[in-house]
Amino acid sequence: MGEPSEFGRRLKAFRLRKGFSQETLANMAGVTRIAIVQVENGRRQYLNLPSALKVADALGISLDELVRGDRLNELVAASV
Numbered sequence: 710m711g712e713p714s715e716f717g718r719r720l721k722a723f724r725l726r727k728g729f730s731q732e733t734l735a736n737m738a739g740v741t742r743i744a745i746v747q748v749e750n751g752r753r754q755y756l757n758l759p760s761a762l763k764v765a766d767a768l769g770i771s772l773d774e775l776v777r778g779d780r781l782n783e784l785v786a787a788s789v
Contacts, residue, residue, distance in 0.1 A: 737767035
């Protein structure tokens with residue numbers, strides 16, 4: 710098993726912040742629990758785009774937040 714990607718770490722952090730189990734998130738997003746587990750544990754780097762969109766929706770965040778995190782906000786703050 711590899712190290713989780715930044716995407717995997719963000720996915721897990723957002724999921725835990727919402728208080729969702731992997732199974733709950735998977736059911737809400739209509740993706741497999743295995744996909745969530747594999748991304749969070751580093752066996753997969755990303756979800757495919759349709760799945761990532763569903764997961765972001767289930768978490769109540771934008772796809773950009775899930776994929777890029779706060780980097781965009783950090784760049785804007787640094788340029789001010």
